[in-house]
Amino acid sequence: MSPSFTDGQLASFMDGTLEDEALIDAIEAAINADPALAERAEALVAGEPIAAMVRDAFAPVLDAPVPERLTTTLAPREAEVVDLAAVRAAKSAALPKPANDTGRSSWRWPQLGAMAASLVVGVLIGGRLLNGGADAPAGDDLVLASADLTAMLDSAPSGQKTDLSALGEGEVVLTFRNADGQLCRQFLIQGTGGVTSDALACAGGSDKRWQIEAYGRRAAPVGKMKLAGGDAAPAVVAAVDAMINSDPLVGPDEIAELGKK
Amino acid sequence: MTPDETTRQALIALIPRLRRFARVLTGSIADADDVVQxxxxxxxxxxxxYQPGTRLDAWVFRIAHNHWVDDRRRAHNRMGHDDIGEMLDLAGEDGREVVEASAEARMVRAAVDSLPPEQRDVVALVMLEELSYREAADMLGLPIGTVMSRLSRAKAALARRMTAQGVVQ
Structure with a gap:
């Protein structure tokens, strides 16, 4: 049974004119336990000269010019925009049937997609953004600049964790060929800062350099917010789904194909 | 525009409110801009x-608040309070016209800055952002009565300070 309070007491509580500290605590506890009392108290809030003064006092902050460093934080990350429509348009062949009856493994495409789901992009682009450096590639031909990453993509089998020194730890999760016959590898990077990124790279051009086709950061904890699970970056999953045109390459096949790139 | 681009534009539009929110939380415009960034x-x-269709401002304000709470645990003594003067410096010449540092406004800001951090939280959310008590309670992870009592004490402290300074009778 919660104690009862008068409208006068509640109004004073809401207006900040109640001086009895014990009564303030009692009303707080009662309201916490009784939603109806909360509503009643809220309805008693009077005109608020103090609130108006506080709003006026801080209004200049709203009107002040925004420092450039804040808007720069939100600069479009053009390199991160993956044109999925173009990717899909370029896909000439229908997707293969789910490969769950090959006897090779019980993996099905959705599982592969989920594994593939989280990758690299943020490490590459985020580093560029945060450091303000202009040395990272951008635009359509986003070529891997990291020797460690290139080495991993050139030779590491799927599932093998690879130390990428400053970038963190990398792992290729899927290898396949696209409709153009290019070798493509989906991989993830577990950044040293705890951010996991997903990416898809295909060996393109005459020199068969690894080019980033898609990337995205995995959902990461923000403050007290919880992760929504270990899902890979949707942009990468979608790109893999759009481009994959072979069975996943694993084991000796994968190594052999890597040798041919 | 892509959905992300739409959100990005909305975030840009939110910056002034986010700065005000962070300024109240941190007590200094320099710290505020660090929190905003x-x-x-x-x-x-x-x-x-971010779930499209939900309130972007609430999402970002929660991020900002969580960041500041973590930050103030790490670095106990930040820059300390400043006022409009430092903001003028940051804003440059253009800022001098829009920022009118009246004595009364400066006094009110100083009164808000003197509040304990947990009271500044509710002042920023309920008085300035005009969130409902329930919305503020949800964002801060507090029972609603606690939000009310914190604001009650904040108002009392502000009134005392303003009365002492002759801003209100």
Whole structure:
């Protein structure tokens, strides 16, 4: 049974004119336990000269010019925009049937997609953004600049964790060929800062350099917010789904194909 | 425009309110801008977590508040309070016209800055952002009565300070 309070007491509580500290605590506890009392108290809030003064006092902050460093934080990350429509348009062949009856493994495409789901992009682009450096590639031909990453993509089998020194730890999760016959590898990077990124790279051009086709950061904890699970970056999953045109390459096949790139 | 681009534009539009919110939380415009920058970076990195159709401002304000709470645990003594003077410096010449540092407004800001951090939280959310008590309670993870009592004590402290300074009778 919660104690009862008068409208006068509640109004004073809401207006900040109640001086009895014990009564303030009692009303707080009662309201916490009784939603109806909360509503009643809220309805008693009077005109608020103090609130108006506080709003006026801080209004200049709203009107002040925004420092450039804040808007720069939100600069479009053009390199991160993956044109999925173009990717899909370029896909000439229908997707293969789910490969769950090959006897090779019980993996099905959705599982592969989920594994593939989280990758690299943020490490590459985020580093560029945060450091303000202009040395990272951008635009359509986003070529891997990291020797460690290139080495991993050139030779590491799927599932093998690879130390990428400053970038963190990398792992290729899927290898396949696209409709153009290019070798493509989906991989993830577990950044040293705890951010996991997903990416898809295909060996393109005459020199068969690894080019980033898609990337995205995995959902990461923000403050007290919880992760929504270990899902890979949707942009990468979608790109893999759009481009994959072979069975996943694993084991000796994968190594052999890597040798041919 | 892509959905992300739409969100990005909305975030840009939110910056002034986010600065005001962070200024009340931190007590200094320099710290506030650090909090805003970190919050925007987190928001951009975690855009996938934002649920379209829900309130973007509430999402970003929560990020900012969480960041500041973590930050103030790490670095107990930050820059300390400043006022409009430092903001003028940051804003440059253009700022001098829009920022009118009246004595009364400066006094009110100083009164808000003197409040304990947990009271500044509710002042920023309920008085300035005009969130309902329930919305503020949800964002801060507090029972609603606690939000009310904190604001009650904040108002009392502000009134005392303003009365002492002759701003209100």
């Amino acid at each position: 970190a919050s925007l970076e987190k928001a951009m990195v975690n855009l996938e977590q």
